[in-house]
Structures are given as structure tokens and as C-alpha cells.
Amino acid sequence: IAGITQAPTSQILAAGRRMTLRCTQDMRHNAMYWYRQDLGLGLRLIHYSNTAGTTGKGEVPDGYSVSRANTDDFPLTLASAVPSQTSVYFCASSESSGPTDTQYFGPGTRLTVL
Amino acid sequence: GQNIDQPTEMTATEGAIVQINCTYQTSGFNGLFWYQQHAGEAPTFLSYNVLDGLEEKGRFSSFLSRSKGYSYLLLKELQMKDSASYLCAAQDSNYQLIWGAGTKLIIKP
Numbered sequence: 293i294a295g296i297t298q299a300p301t302s303q304i305l306a307a308g309r310r311m312t313l314r315c316t317q318d319m320r321h322n323a324m325y326w327y328r329q330d331l332g333l334g335l336r337l338i339h340y341s342n343t344a345g346t347t348g349k350g351e352v353p354d355g356y357s358v359s360r361a362n363t364d365d366f367p368l369t370l371a372s373a374v375p376s377q378t379s380v381y382f383c384a385s386s387e388s389s390g391p392t393d394t395q396y397f398g399p400g401t402r403l404t405v406l
Numbered sequence: 407g408q409n410i411d412q413p414t415e416m417t418a419t420e421g422a423i424v425q426i427n428c429t430y431q432t433s434g435f436n437g438l439f440w441y442q443q444h445a446g447e448a449p450t451f452l453s454y455n456v457l458d459g460l461e462e463k464g465r466f467s468s469f470l471s472r473s474k475g476y477s478y479l480l481l482k483e484l485q486m487k488d489s490a491s492y493l494c495a496a497q498d499s500n501y502q503l504i505w506g507a508g509t510k511l512i513i514k515p
Contacts, residue, residue, distance in 0.1 A: 334410060334493070334505030335449070350502070382448060389501050391436040391456065397448035 295319065296398035298383050304404045305373050313368045313401050315383030321396075323389040324366040326350075326358060328379040329400075335382065341366055342389040373405045408432045410506035412494050417512045418484055426479045426492050426509045434499020438470050438477045441493040443508065449493055452479070481511075489513045 299314045317324065322343045327335040337350030341360040355377060357369045366385075370377055381401045386393040409431045418424040430438065437456040441449040455461055455470035455477060467480040479492055491508040498504055 332507055334507045335495075335503075336505070337502060340502075391497065391501060392454060393501075394439070394451045394454065395503065396451070399448050 296383055296385055296396060298381075298398040298401050300401060301399070302402040302404075304406065305370075307373055307375060307405055309373050311370045311373055311403070313370075313381055313383075313403070315366045315368070315398055316364050317366075317383075317385045317396075317398075318364065319385060319387075319396070320363060321385035321387050322363070323386045323393070324360065325384040325386075325395065326356070326366070326368045327382045327384065328352065328377075329382060330379050338368065338381075340389070373403075375405045377403065378405045379403060408496075408498060408504045410494055410496060410504055412492075412506040412509045414507070415510045415512065417514060418481075420484055420486060420513055420515050422484050423480065423482050424484060424511065426481075426494075426511065428477045428479075428494035428506060430475050430477070430494070430496040430504070430506075432496045432498040432504055435472065436497040436499065436501055438468075439495045439497070439503065440468055440477075440479045441495065443491045443493055445490070452492075484513050486513050486515070 296317045325340045326338040339358040341347045383398040384395040386395045412428045440452040443449040453468040493508045494506040495503040
């Protein structure tokens with residue numbers, strides 16, 4: 293693995309179902325992030341983690357949860373999916389959460405909730 | 407509130423120069439990032455500015471004026487592969503990135 297991987301690549305989900313999007317990085321970065329990207333809007337931060345064992349809420353956290361049990365993995369869970377969660381989800385990581393730290397992005401997961 | 411403004415779409419000709427502007431208002435400021443995003447792909451890092459002035463990196467340059475809350479990305483000698491969206495993001499006082507909606511750049515032969 294080189295960089296960040298996300299799974300699945302795409303998914304169609306029935307409303308009300310539970311879904312976990314997976315994110316793994318092999319760069320030993322301390323900070324990780326989940327964004328959603330919708331047409332006409334900028335990337336919006338859902339949740340973040342500055343280091344393993346800690347998480348924080350971003351701009352649009354409702355309906356989503358995360359965990360950070362170790363450095364490499366940062367799964368995003370939709371407890372009960374709704375159509376407004378249809379979006380492209382990007383996971384990103386950076387060496388730390390301070391200034392100058394560049395965020396590197398995974399390839400994204402395209403999620404459709406029907 | 408926090409806000410990033412950049413044009414929705416721009417068109418330019420292959421071989422020409424284009425300047426993509428970005429204005430920002432954030433709670434505190436710790437730097438300005440530019441990313442490139444090809445359709446259907448992930449954003450990739452282009453540049454970072456924290457001090458006023460111009461940073462040049464090959465065909466791409468980025469400028470920052472902190473007093474004006476303004477940045478631009480300058481692309482020279484445009485190539486067809488430069489057709490992409492260009493995302494401006496300002497880092498606020500909590501080191502979170504506030505993102506613009508992106509500028510879609512269309513390159514015509």
C-alpha cells in the first residue's frame with residue numbers, strides 16, 4: 293500500500309441501512325480527516341482525528357460517527373443512512389494537525405442512498 | 407462566519423496564462439492551500455502560502471496578500487492536462503481547512 297486507500301469505491305445503499313466506509317493510510321500520519329464533497333459546495337469536514345485515540349467533530353458531523361483505534365485506520369460509520377448523505381466521501385491524512393501540514397487524500401467513495 | 411470565494415468556471419486556451427482568484431474570510435489564518443482535482447479523482451496538493459508574496463513552482467505560481475484576504479493561482483503555458491478543478495482552502499486558527507467550492511478550468515485547443 294502506498295498512501296491512503298478507501299473502500300468501497302462506490303456503494304448504493306437503501307435508506308435506513310448502516311454503512312461503514314473504510315480508510316487506511318500507511319504514511320504513519322498522526323492526523324486523519326473525513327470530508328464529503330457535493331456539487332457546487334466545497335469540501336466539508338465531517339470528523340477528524342489529531343492522533344490515535346482522539347476524535348473531533350467537524351462542520352457536518354450529524355448522522356456520522358468515527359473511531360481511531362490505531363494510527364492507520366479511520367472508519368466512518370453512517371448509523372442509519374438518509375438520501376441527503378448521498379455524496380462523495382474523501383478520507384485524508386496529514387503528518388500532524390498544525391500549520392503547513394499538507395493533507396493527502398484517498399481516492400474517495402461514491403455513496404448513493406436511495 | 408468563515409467563507410472562501412472563487413469563480414465557478416474559467417476557460418482558457420492551450421499555451422496561454424490563466425489566473426484563478428480566491429478571497430477568504432476565516433477566524434484566524436494559518437496559511438492558504440491550492441489543490442488540483444481532476445474529474446472523478448481525489449484532490450492533490452499544489453501549493454501553500456503563509457507569507458505575503460509569490461511562490462513559484464514550475465508552471466504554477468501562487469500569490470498571497472494577507473492584508474487583503476486574497477490569493478491567486480497562476481498557471482502558465484497551459485496544457486490540456488491542466489483541465490481540472492482548482493480548490494482554494496484557508497487554514498483557520500484551529501488549523502482546520504476551510505474550502506472554496508472550486509474553480510473548474512476548461513482548456514481549449
